[in-house]
Amino acid sequence: MSEKTMINPSGSLRIFFRGIDGGVLIRRGLIGITWAFLSIFLILPVILVFRYAFSLGVVAYLQSFLTRDARSALGLSVFTALIVVPVNAVFGVVMAWAIAKFEFRGKNILLTVLDVPFAVSPVIAGMMFLLLFGSRGLLGPWLQEAGIRIVFARPGIVLVTLFVTLPFVARELIPLMHTQGTEAEISALTLGATGLQTFFRVTLPSIKWGLLYGILLSNARSFGEFGAVSVVSGHIRGKTNTIPLHVEILFNDYQFAASFAMASLLVFLGVLTLIAKGIAESRENYREH
Amino acid sequence: MSRKNSSSPLPGFGLSLGISLSYVGLIVMIPLGGLVISAFRMSFGDFLAAAVRDPRVLASYRVSFGSALAAAVINAFFGFIVAWVLVRYRFPGRRFLDALVDIPFALPTAVSGIALTTLYASTGWIGRFLAPAGIQVAYARPGIVLALIVVGLPFTVRTLQPALQELDREVEEAAMSLGASSPKTFLRVTLPTLMPAVLTGFSLALARGIGEFGSVYFIAGNLPMRTEIAPLLIVMKLEQYDYQGATAIGVVMLLVSFLLLLAVNILQWLSRRSTL
Amino acid sequence: GGQEDSRRTLLNVSYDPTRELYREYNAAFVEHWKNTTGEDVVITMSHGGSGSQARAVIDGLEADVVTLALAYDIDAIALHGQLLPEGWIGTLPNNNAPYVSALTFLVRKGNPRNITDWDDLVREGVSVITPNPKTSGVARWNYLSAWGHSLRQDLGPDFADILQDPRRQEEVYEAQERARDFVYRLYRNVPVLDRAARAATNTFIQRKIGDVLINWENEILLGSRELDEAGLEMVIPSTSILAEPTVAVVTGNADRRGVSDLAEAYLRYLYEEESQEIIARNYYRPWDAGVLERHRQTFPDLEFFTIADVFGGWGEANRTHFVDGGIFDQLYLEQ
Amino acid sequence: MSIEMRNLNKTFGTFPAVRDVSLKIETGQLVALLGPSGSGKSTLLRMIAGLEIPDESRQAGPEVLFDGNPVGHKPVRKRGVGFVFQHYSLFRHMTVFENVAFGLRVRPRRTRPDRAEIDRKVKTLLELIQLQSLAGRYPHQLSGGQRQRVALARALAVEPQVLLLDEPFGALDAQVRVDLRSWLRKLHDEINVTSVFVTHDQEEALEIADRVIIMNKGRIEQDGTPYEVFHAPETPFVMGFIGAVNTFRGCLNSSRGIFGPLTIERRDFPDGYPVAEAAEGGDIPAEMFVRPHEIELKDKREGALSIPVRIIRVQPAGALVRVEVRTEGGEVLTAEISHERFRKEVLSPGSLVFAELKKARVFTRTSPV
Amino acid sequence: MSIEMRNLNKTFGTFPAVRDVSLKIETGQLVALLGPSGSGKSTLLRMIAGLEIPDESRQAGPEVLFDGNPVGHKPVRKRGVGFVFQHYSLFRHMTVFENVAFGLRVRPRRTRPDRAEIDRKVKTLLELIQLQSLAGRYPHQLSGGQRQRVALARALAVEPQVLLLDEPFGALDAQVRVDLRSWLRKLHDEINVTSVFVTHDQEEALEIADRVIIMNKGRIEQDGTPYEVFHAPETPFVMGFIGAVNTFRGCLNSSRGIFGPLTIERRDFPDGYPVAEAAEGGDIPAEMFVRPHEIELKDKREGALSIPVRIIRVQPAGALVRVEVRTEGGEVLTAEISHERFRKEVLSPGSLVFAELKKARVFTRTSPV
């Protein structure tokens, strides 16, 4: 394929003759800028994480996951994700269904509210839950009376994580479901399918890759959230530290290698997410065309 | 919120909307409400004093909003190039770069903060080349902007990509067949058509940048009046048992983010309507 | 498993630089408690900036004991959280401070900027690392120590008494003004305000920012031990405020959880000789004079002054210097 | 199954999409709903299917009846209608076979056929649509015409007694459309079902329907056989919408009509004189419509309905030769003559001939002739 | 401006989209590129415009010449062509006025008309397309037909001497399409340009073009006037593609042809006997094509080309009456007869008549008659 050849997004080939995509020089220049920009801002930091993580060798790297605190942080993060991800998946799908398949007044407001967790500072997110459930918060005294602990315990961590990951699944699905329209569902109904049959047999299969990606993103975010969790965690060693908090503690304890090792775990998770996404997208394209 | 299209034959509208509203209410609206109620507990004068009169708070807004604005502008610009390159060109490593864009979504902000600080401190891999030139990145405003570029990048690229993909190539060809040169075609046809997406990505990156804490905290240096961001002030106020002060700043920031988001959604809605 | 559920647990909420100390002490105490009562107990720790830890306790973090950097933070718990009586101070010996510390300097190997005392910190071009007094316990001590040093230079060795002398008001006023200027010049030399003591140490050692780090004596001794090859030297200034980290039982929580006796014993045992040894080994100046004497090598003598004498106690100091709009804020507004 | 609609109205916001439609469709008929875009065809069809609920009206309640039984309360999945969309809306993640089998597989267990039975049924249907060999393909591997046939088979699998098709060929190429048309007609005849299909293509409607219902602005303009709507349109709208037409604007009075170049005496009207009312007052405005094939081109004036015209363009490609002519007044008319005739006459651009109207329909403002 | 193409080839990957096309279009012609989907029409048009570069071929270099001058090196914006896309491709963020003015406004300053001049020109064009009153609207506020007209006006604004249209009406409703067709023809005649338009709708091509070029699989199948391609198709492909047709499969030998129910003696062929080669060897396979309007239905057998058939369906709505008949062998034929004839004969479904072929084209495997 010559320099001028490109494939447009739908995969078909086209040749542009000094078209808007520019000549070879512009093309190379822009690709160069992209590599440089992404290298400086994304590739180098990731390399750095791994360099430090393995600075004491592979054995030390692996050992850093075996300490009691590391195991407990891992456990808490997994516990949180195990709750957060399924809840997000279910509610995300339900919200996407309501928003993408129906017209109703106030939809823009609901959409905006759905986006709030994207935009709210994690610190404020944590603070909101403190103001609500802290012992001096609105519900705090009452909860204390009832012996229910929310902040500085697992429920608080789960709650803030639910908050910060709320939009991921729905946001991923809404545009997808929007473009798919409702005709397939209506066809299913005319063929005698019940609402649930329609959902599980028609809607779900056609959104499954988008759903998977939304789940993976919210999973990555659930493992990675730092600011908000930090506010409500209490930092109790071996109890309420998640992986990112443990990363910070190790970092402060001068255990840099171990700290970056934990961080590299999250990078792996991110990379895994991205690979899965790649697969999901190629499956999606395969179906479309 | 009432139902306009009462006759959609699809089942589950009431149920799904009900569940959605309850869930969003529980996870988002109640905590948000808690914050607002706490803000209402203080007098208006106190609120103003805490949220907008304190010069240090004002300075932190300037840092937060200013850096977020700078980062969002840079992201809009480079994000456009990145999205353009990823959508329009085929070259080795494209899929890799495409996947990379999501890294900041997946990486804990603290980790990216620590990593960036290590890179850009005057002893870091990059910082050591900048320091002799007198460029200080870590522990200065450029560092904040840097961290915000990283966390905001996926927002601009990911909103632009689909828009670029959808952009009808024929429109550009039409412009060129009418005698427009490539730059003119780009400036007069391509760019205006993509403007809603650019603005959306820009606002999302901006909103995210204003609120970002984890990564900035490590790289900022946190000097009052100079490199102290508003979320840090909230943390500080909390630690000084000044809940009202923290709430007041939180409410101001929330308001700004909310307005930004609303603007984005309305923008999208308008552009969708105008391109039917 | 089931065994863990039945064991009584004690949560000690502490500040950053005590990680190593309490790791060792907890092990010792658990053994001691087992030996004396036969009961297995579990001690859990939470570390963070002193202020944020106090805030978490106020917000509901169920600390049974707090071992914080300043009495002020425990006062806040008493005041805002009503979790322990106002008169908590004095429930344990030495104003509830089982160990004290000095503030010392860490400089690069060979002391290239030739820093020997507080006065050197305000020289043009010297870069000083100290955390943010708004969030960090040690940072407040640093700040007050610098201020006190300036007063000491102006008013002489008995400056604490002069400060109280109504006849020397004018002189004192001028000295306070100069102290203010001194601190102002000091903070102009600070390029990074970290959130807590540990973060500042990292900045100085790990990122190699700054010419001098002011920090807890224990933190510096510990840091230079763990990172000795980094090429660092400790410098001991002529004066320091007597930093008194304080401990207390959070009776509100401990009573409710039925661990008051354990909490009480946990803190009291800190004053025992074997514990004081652990404390000294972790570079805190032990309260026990005998133990201190044994570690003279590590803890050279220097001129101390106390917050009570020079600043009228934490309440007063806080109101003057650290509240929003206080002198510390004003320093930055002037910059 | 017969379908009856009574007093159906549907308003979106303030926009009346369907207005006061009452209609009865007999068992076994193939009915076309024809009309311009936005005329309410889809909305009416969707009301039959139960996909749209008719507005409650003040007077008589709206009703949809299948075989005389009201089905207003039945949701779409209980009405037993087969519905086919313009864009096929096949299930993308299912093979052709699975698509067709879907309606059987989602039946409640009691009435669900067993595997073998489903297999057999689907195979029969795939034979019917001549796609046996493609049973394992996914929709994206089919051509447009094939997809549309699968959509039809899928709808037929549940053995609906009513088949509703919303522009079933709208998304197809002209060529493929034409092929599928006659196929649909044959299919309808074979499986004995009542079918209603929506189209805005008049040729399609005329070619395959037993009955054509022409809609305009939410109302039914005319309801009749293809022959009736083509040859005896009841309104100017139908006249203009079905088939090409030449329009003459003018007026009528008791004794004659004047339409541009033509003054036609009462007795000379080929299809009788317009309504009585014209006889009374003075001139009333009227329009005269003549279809292209109802114009003959002759070399001399014959009769009263003959207009001298000059030939502009001759277009002899097609079953009829299309000739564009201009009257002295400058109006352009189109005539369609047979090739035989064309060979006989000398009809080259520029030559002067006479256009003779063999038929003409006149509509006054209120009523047709 | 005349357009000449020499040896144009275009391959996408390994797929040859256009193969060895050479062609000359004279100044002022309106030429239709007609062919099924994927036959390479758009690719050829885009090569003329400079939106696609022809492949370098081994032998003679490919060339596109305008008025005899090669333009291969010129990018699209310098070729001075007006290009109109199927999906209009209007600039969404500009009003109708701004869309039309675009081409003038992006000219280099030297040749750019001043504001008043642009204003005047655009107004004239908007009048031409009869959209003066909508100058301030945005594309999304227009109907499909209006959008298409704006796209045309936009292309005309730069006064191209060549107008290229890629399925200009492809995205429109049947009704609107028909209106715009004759409008396009008129426009072409008024502004005196050379126009090439792509379509896959044969009616459209026959109706408005001076010349029709029929493409199939990247090659030109036939190039001629509408009359020629309709009445004298050169290949079976053209025969089948242009207009409806009845096909008889059979064979030929030196003395007669046998096509299903018909055995036709050499002398009886209405249009002369197929090629000489048939005279030599034995039977060779052949196909006979008869257009529906070339079949007469009579009540008695007349001549050699008469087949007894039974009427299945009569469809009298339309300019001609379409009658479907079945031969004794079971094949279905379609005949189109005039209404006059229809009225004379008794043609009801079920009755037995004779279908007489008035014309028949026979193609052997290699050559047409």
Ligand SMILES: Nc1ncnc2c1ncn2[C@@H]1O[C@H](COP(=O)(O)OP(=O)(O)OP(=O)(O)O)[C@@H](O)[C@H]1O
């Ligand atoms: N859900 C809706 N909300 C608002 N208006 C609607 C809705 N559905 C249809 N309409 C309007 O009702 C009118 C009739 O719509 P309908 O779809 O029945 O037209 P149609 O005859 O099928 O047209 P087409 O040939 O374009 O499909 C249109 O003007 C349309 O804009």
Ligand SMILES: Nc1ncnc2c1ncn2[C@@H]1O[C@H](COP(=O)(O)OP(=O)(O)OP(=O)(O)O)[C@@H](O)[C@H]1O
């Ligand atoms: N960019 C491309 N990459 C790969 N194949 C292409 C490309 N453009 C066209 N083709 C192929 O070339 C062939 C001819 O395409 P072209 O667009 O010229 O057909 P067409 O005659 O215009 O068809 P249609 O009527 O569907 O528009 C098609 O088979 C098409 O799939």
Ligand SMILES: [Mg+2]
């Ligand atoms: Mg419709």
Ligand SMILES: [Mg+2]
């Ligand atoms: Mg094409």
Ligand SMILES: O=S(=O)([O-])[O-]
């Ligand atoms: O940990 S400190 O509170 O002393 O900074």
